[in-house]
Amino acid sequence: MGEQSFDPATNYAHRALTLFAKYGDAEALVAVDGRRYTYAELHAEVVAMAAALWRHGVRPGAAIGVLARNPAESVFLQLAAHLLGCRTAWIANNAPDRFRRGFLDLAEVDFFVYDAVILPEMGAELAALAQDRPVLCFGPGGVGPDLNADRATELPFDPADVTDEPSSLFQTGGTTGSPKLVHHRHGFFAALHLLSEFYLASGAPQLRHLLVAGTWHVSAQTAVFMTLFSGGTAFLHDGLEYPLFYETVARERINSTLLAPPLLYVLLDDPKSADADFSSLVTLTVSGAAASPARLTQAIARFGPVIRIVYGMSESPFITAMANLDHDPDHPERLASCGVPYGDVRVQIRDEDNQVLPAGAVGEVWVSGSLLMAGYWGMPELTEQTLVDGWLRTGDVGRLDEHGYLYLLDRVKDMIVTGLSSTNVFCRPVEDALAGHPQVRAAAVIGVPHELEGEAVYAYVVPAAGATVTGDELRAHAAAELNAMWAPQQIEFIEAFPLTESGKVDKKALRERYLAGVQEA
Structure with a gap:
């Protein structure tokens, strides 16, 4: 996973700046707060952000953990950090708290940046766990200095001298219940330029793309960069x-x-x-x-x-x-x-x-x-x-x-896609949370069809002898341990789980049991 020597002449972020200069006064970005940026202004913001990072000690090859929702600064930072040959690591702010707490260590970051305007409490909590890592902020009033306060108009370094490969980590869940960090190297971002060229060559209309997903997710960044690389206008909404x-x-x-x-x-x-x-x-x-x-x-x-x-x-x-x-x-x-x-x-x-x-x-x-x-x-x-x-x-x-x-x-994996934002919920953390209750012997979780949310989290629970705990109490327990999205919508008490020949819980049989119950109802 280590970074390799990198040819700065191919840096996609540097190529992006060249495109932005070419597009000039065309409208590039409309932020959540309504501010509108031309491509010339977008170019200037990326340069200013790169200079601010440099001023606060960020150097090529560094790793930066980022906690933000959908500010325009997320776009500026990603391009600026990659221009510097850095690795960014994007934190999923809708994940359970305990998935965020170990993120900075798991991602092996050197700096932590957060949005002090939109996520002040969550950011401060992670900043307290940053230990000796420098903390930087989007906006004033945060734990660290405001990156927006630096308005340099020139880069304090020569991109041609940066030989570190830019890359990014994007947080996702895991079937084991531990967060996984998907690593996309420079080739991924360079491919977005090529896809944008294909889009332009197709004769399709200039994009005016409205983004509602968080820029901490790779698919959201994919949509934004393809819009910008093809000369369109990206509109950012926070949800x-x-x-x-x-x-x-x-x-x-x-x-x-x-x-x-x-x-x-x-x-x-x-x-x-x-x-x-x-x-x-x-x-x-x-x-x-x-x-x-x-x-x-x-x-x-x-x-x-x-x-x-x-x-x-x-x-x-x-x-x-x-x-x-x-x-x-x-x-x-x-x-x-x-x-x-x-x-x-x-x-x-x-x-x-x-x-x-x-x-x-x-x-x-x-x-x-x-x-x-x-x-x-x-x-x-x-x-x-x-x-x-x-x-x-x-x-x-x-x-x-x-x-x-x-x-x-x-x-193949026990993943449940639920909620209005299609959140990925994995069974093991929910099962562990339920089984952590003193009156629960064991728990098994499956996904069941839900008309609005696609799937719903459904739990089977084997209660301990003499248990008096209710389904509502267990849902509250799981919500406190994880969050409301991950807590089961329904809980069914069962004497024992069906098992496979290898002794594992037979979830296929549990799904059949659920469907049979629906049909009987």
Whole structure:
């Protein structure tokens, strides 16, 4: 995982500055607070941020932990740090508290930067754990100096002298309950330039992309940088808020945005959306979880053929895509598909022996391409298991049809995608939290269908002898240990778990039990 000698002539961030200078007075970025930046101003902000980092001791090869939501400074910092040949490590601010507490050590960072305006308490808590690491802030009043206070107009270093490779770590959950850090090296960000060139060559309209996902996530940064590298305008929102979303789409003539399926469902179910003006939309990307074909049918009726399905993950943000979704009388089943391989991505379905399966066969989805991660930071064994001969094992189960369309059927890993923002919840931490209650003998968690949130966390609990604890009390216990999103929505008490031949809890049998109960009801 160590950084290697790097040719500064290929630095994607330096190339970005050249593009920004070329785009000049065109509008580049509209921040959460409404401030608007031209490309010339964006260029100046990146230079100022790089100079501020240098002034406070950041040097090429350093690692910077970042806690922020969606300020414009996140964009400035990422480019500035990468111009310096640094490694950035982005903290998921919606993760359970205990997943953040060990982040700075896990990511092996040298500096900690946080948004003192939006996340003052969370940032101060992590700053207290930073030990001897310098702390820097976006905005005044934080534990460390304000990076925005430095307004240098020139770089205090020559980018041509920086030979350290820029890269980034993005936090995700793990099936073991420990946070994983997905490592994307410079090649990933350089590939975004190439994808942007392909977009421009396609003759598609200039992007006016509205971002509602947090810039701490790799998919959000992918969308922002592809917009900026192609000369479009990126609009930053801090989460999804109706009717602000409708107003912005209409007023700013937004032609591109991305929503997770649950957020799309909320939009479809909101009576106020019926009168909103979505006529400017060219692409409404639906990603983050599987979308219901029935709800996609409603979306097509509401918005027209502008829906684009994208399948990706932190380890590879773009895997497959299906644009301009519409009713295909010859292939109605494709509403349940996630499309065909995107860009240079290759997709294979393999069996348990890693042998490639023919079209129609069900197995694990394996992918390769330029957007693959380099590995999991500090987890060589997991990296070796996940990246095999240049291919990524996704942990998803699916099949390819004879036309190359991918259909996802299940997950190998026990991951539950739930909530309006399609949060990834893993079973083990929830099971551990429930089992930590003195009146609980054991707990098993599965994901069950939920009309609005895609999936819901459902727990089976074996109570201790003489237990009087209630489901509500256990939910509160789990919420206190993790958070409300991770706490099970329903808890069913059970005398004993069904077991597999190897003695493990048979979750397939538990899912069948749940479905049987639903049918009886």
